[in-house]
Amino acid sequence: MVDVSLEQLTDDNTNEELPTGASTRAVHAGAARQKAHHSLNSPVIQTATYTFRDTQDLIDFMESKVWGNGEAREEYGRYGNPTVHAVEQRIAALDAAEDSVLFASGMSAMTSLLLTVLPTGSHIVMTGDCYRRTRQFCNTFLARLGIETTVVDCGDYDALDAAVIPRRTRFIISESPTNPYLRVADMEAIAEIGKRRRVMTLIDSTFATPVNQRPIEWGIDFVVHSATKYLSGHNDILAGVVSGRADRIKALRDSRGVLGGVVDPHNAYLLERGIKTLGIRVRQQNETALTVARYLERHPRIERVWYPGLQSHPDHRIAVEQMSGFGGVVSFEVAGDLKSASRFIDALRVPIIAPSLGGVESLIEQPALMSFYEKTTEERLALGIKDNLVRFAVGIEDASDLLADLEQALAFV
Numbered sequence: 408m409v410d411v412s413l414e415q416l417t418d419d420n421t422n423e424e425l426p427t428g429a430s431t432r433a434v435h436a437g438a439a440r441q442k443a444h445h446s447l448n449s450p451v452i453q454t455a456t457y458t459f460r461d462t463q464d465l466i467d468f469m470e471s472k473v474w475g476n477g478e479a480r481e482e483y484g485r486y487g488n489p490t491v492h493a494v495e496q497r498i499a500a501l502d503a504a505e506d507s508v509l510f511a512s513g514m515s516a517m518t519s520l521l522l523t524v525l526p527t528g529s530h531i532v533m534t535g536d537c538y539r540r541t542r543q544f545c546n547t548f549l550a551r552l553g554i555e556t557t558v559v560d561c562g563d564y565d566a567l568d569a570a571v572i573p574r575r576t577r578f579i580i581s582e583s584p585t586n587p588y589l590r591v592a593d594m595e596a597i598a599e600i601g602k603r604r605r606v607m608t609l610i611d612s613t614f615a616t617p618v619n620q621r622p623i624e625w626g627i628d629f630v631v632h633s634a635t636k637y638l639s640g641h642n643d644i645l646a647g648v649v650s651g652r653a654d655r656i657k658a659l660r661d662s663r664g665v666l667g668g669v670v671d672p673h674n675a676y677l678l679e680r681g682i683k684t685l686g687i688r689v690r691q692q693n694e695t696a697l698t699v700a701r702y703l704e705r706h707p708r709i710e711r712v713w714y715p716g717l718q719s720h721p722d723h724r725i726a727v728e729q730m731s732g733f734g735g736v737v738s739f740e741v742a743g744d745l746k747s748a749s750r751f752i753d754a755l756r757v758p759i760i761a762p763s764l765g766g767v768e769s770l771i772e773q774p775a776l777m778s779f780y781e782k783t784t785e786e787r788l789a790l791g792i793k794d795n796l797v798r799f800a801v802g803i804e805d806a807s808d809l810l811a812d813l814e815q816a817l818a819f820v
C-alpha cells in the first residue's frame with residue numbers, strides 16, 4: 408500500500424541539518440527527503456479543500472486547532488497547502504529566517520503585511536525610491552485608515568532617525584537595491600535605528616534575492632520579495648513572500664486566511680522549480696550585469712551608468728560591505744533625449760521591451776514611457792526620472808552577445 412499521508416509530505420523537514428550554501432538550500436531546503444510515491448519532486452497538491460474520515464476525525468482536528476498548539480494537517484486551501492508550505496520553508500532557509508509565508512503577488516505580500524501589523528492612527532517611515540505601488544498603497548489605502556507615511560531620502564539615516572515619532576511610528580520600510588537607480592540601503596544602520604527606537608524594520612529585497620543579501624542576518628525584522636522576479640526566474644508566474652520571526656509569520660499566515668491572497672498550488676510548484684536554479688542564475692546575472700555596466704560606463708554615447716558594482720555609484724561602499732553580488736539590473740542615461748533612447752531600444756535584437764525583471768530573458772524599458780508615461784517631462788524630472796534613462800534587466804544570455812547587441816544599437820542614439 409502506498410502511504411500518501413500529509414505527514415509524509417510536510418514533516419521530516421531537514422532544514423536544520425542542511426549545509427548553509429545558497430545553492431544547496433535552493434535545491435533541497437523545505438522538502439522532505441522522501442516524498443509521497445517516492446517522487447523526487449514536491450507533489451502538487453491541487454486541491455481547494457481537505458477531507459475528514461469521520462466526525463471523530465474532525466473533532467480531533469478541531470480540539471488540536473482550538474485548544475492545542477497544532478495544525479498537524481490541512482483544513483482548507485486558504486489556510487494552507489503542502490506544496491505552498493514546501494516553498495515557504497525553502498525560502499525561509501534561503502533568507503535565514505525562522506519562517507516565510509507565500510502570497511499571490513509581491514503586492515499582496517506587502518499589503519497583507521502592512522494591514523496586519525499597523526494599527527489605525529499609526530505612522531510609518533519609508534525611504535524614497537520605493538516601489539511605486541507600495542507608495543501608492545501607503546498614500547491612499549493606509550491614509551484612509553489614518554496611517555501616515557513620512558518619506559525620507561535614501562541614504563540619509565539622520566533624517567530616518569529624526570522621522571520616527573515616539574509611540575506612533577511602527578514601521579520603517581526600505582527597498583534595496585531600489586528601482587531604477589539601484590540605491591542600496593545600509594541594513595545595519597536601519598536595523599540599529601529600528602532596535603533603538605523600538606520600530607519594526609522591513610526591506611523589500613526583490614532586486615537582491617537571498618543570494619546577494621540576507622537582511623535578517625543584519626538584524627532587519629521582515630524581508631519581502633516579489634517572487635515574480637528572480638525567485639521564480641522565468642517570467643511565468645506572480646507570487647510574493649514575507650520572511651521573518653516565526654510568531655510574526657504565523658500571525659501573517661492567519662491574516663492571509665482572512666485577506667485571501669493565497670498562491671495557487673501549481674504556481675507554488677513552478678516557484679519551487681524556479682528556485683532550484685536561483686544560485687546559478689543570479690551569480691551569472693551579477694557577472695553579466697557588471698560586465699555590461701563597465702562596458703557602458705566607457706561608451707561615449709552613454710552619459711551615466713547606475714550600478715552598485717561601479718565605484719561611481721553613490722552606494723558602492725555599502726554594497727561591497729553588505730552584499731555578495733550587485734544584482735542583474737543596470738540603469739543608464741544615453742547621450743540624447745527620449746527619442747534617442749527609444750531609437751537605441753528599438754535597434755536591440757536580444758533584450759525585449761517589457762516591464763518586470765529577474766527572469767532568464769533580458770528585458771529593457773524606458774521608465775519615462777513605462778511607469779511614468781502619464782507624466783510630463785518636468786513632472787518626471789521632479790521625481791528624478793530623466794527621459795533618456797534606460798533600465799536594463801539582464802537575463803542569462805551570453806554576455807558577449809549582449810555586448811555586441813548594445814554596441815550595434817548604440818550607433819542609433
Ligand SMILES: *Cc1c(COP(=O)(O)O)cnc(C)c1O
Nearest residue numbers: 512513514538611613633635646
Ligand atoms: C515587482 C515588484 C513588486 C511587486 O511585486 P508583484 O509580484 O508584481 O506584485 C514589489 N517590489 C519590487 C521591488 C518589485 O520589483
